[in-house]
Amino acid sequence: MLKSVVMMMVGCMVVTSSFADEAKITAAMELTPKVKVKTPYKALVYHKASGFVHGSIPTINRCLEIMGEKTGTFTVDLTGDVADLNPDKLKAYDLVIFNNTTKVQKAFTTPEQRAALLDYVKGGGGFVAIHAATDAGFPEWKEYTEMVGGVFDGHPWGSGGTWGVSIDDPGHCCTDHFGSEPYSIRDELYKYKQYDRKNLRVLATIDTRVSPKGKGQRADNDHALAWVRDYGKGKVFVSAFGHNNSVCWDAKILQLWLNGIQFAAGDLKCETKALPQPEWQTKAAK
Numbered sequence: 001m002l003k004s005v006v007m008m009m010v011g012c013m014v015v016t017s018s019f020a021d022e023a024k025i026t027a028a029m030e031l032t033p034k035v036k037v038k039t040p041y042k043a044l045v046y047h048k049a050s051g052f053v054h055g056s057i058p059t060i061n062r063c064l065e066i067m068g069e070k071t072g073t074f075t076v077d078l079t080g081d082v083a084d085l086n087p088d089k090l091k092a093y094d095l096v097i098f099n100n101t102t103k104v105q106k107a108f109t110t111p112e113q114r115a116a117l118l119d120y121v122k123g124g125g126g127f128v129a130i131h132a133a134t135d136a137g138f139p140e141w142k143e144y145t146e147m148v149g150g151v152f153d154g155h156p157w158g159s160g161g162t163w164g165v166s167i168d169d170p171g172h173c174c175t176d177h178f179g180s181e182p183y184s185i186r187d188e189l190y191k192y193k194q195y196d197r198k199n200l201r202v203l204a205t206i207d208t209r210v211s212p213k214g215k216g217q218r219a220d221n222d223h224a225l226a227w228v229r230d231y232g233k234g235k236v237f238v239s240a241f242g243h244n245n246s247v248c249w250d251a252k253i254l255q256l257w258l259n260g261i262q263f264a265a266g267d268l269k270c271e272t273k274a275l276p277q278p279e280w281q282t283k284a285a286k
Ligand SMILES: [Zn+2]
Pocket: 054, 131, 132, 188, 242, 243
């Protein structure tokens, strides 16, 4: 009897908590799609973590559904089954979004499965990587990391801190909503390896003038947080943001994601040419 009451209470708390999150997400979702779409894109959201499981996965899944519905820009199918990413099924989608899919190499185990994803993007499909979708690939599946543009190399900037972010490309059509005010975020921010900004257009970086982290920094002081790139005929958008649930009620991040999704879908034409590393970063390099 007592056990069932406790279980009911726990169940109730869970419902209340997710409802509160949903209300916050909906309230923050006052977004303007940069391109008005006639027919919403079809997005496949893959959310299976094969390594560390982020608590934010269900929140971000729901956040993407609400974003698609409220903006009328895209519809979402959710899957945790790698079998859904086969060439036949992928044909139906304009883009795929990987939500915190740690260690994809343990899910995509066959050459056919791996080729299906890479060929889909090379052939013109869109690819969006959220947070730990970059904690994946290298060294077992190098081509995945090559497509994404970098792989997790620790998080000196932890989830409990609030960190300064430099919008290095403030005129870019994914980031021009940030404006000139300093921006900071409470989230876990990654350091990357297998990363070369010559292959990417880096939009935002950790502002180490505001948030240095001593030995955690890369020697070159180049800490990308969001970028876009071409991959064959496809478009790739990467967001290091997405560890904490609260990113889903940060209107700046939501607009960044919507822009990135419209870019990946091929609708929003954004510059992908690489930029040099900002001088304030190179000056502070060790
Ligand atoms: Zn994380």
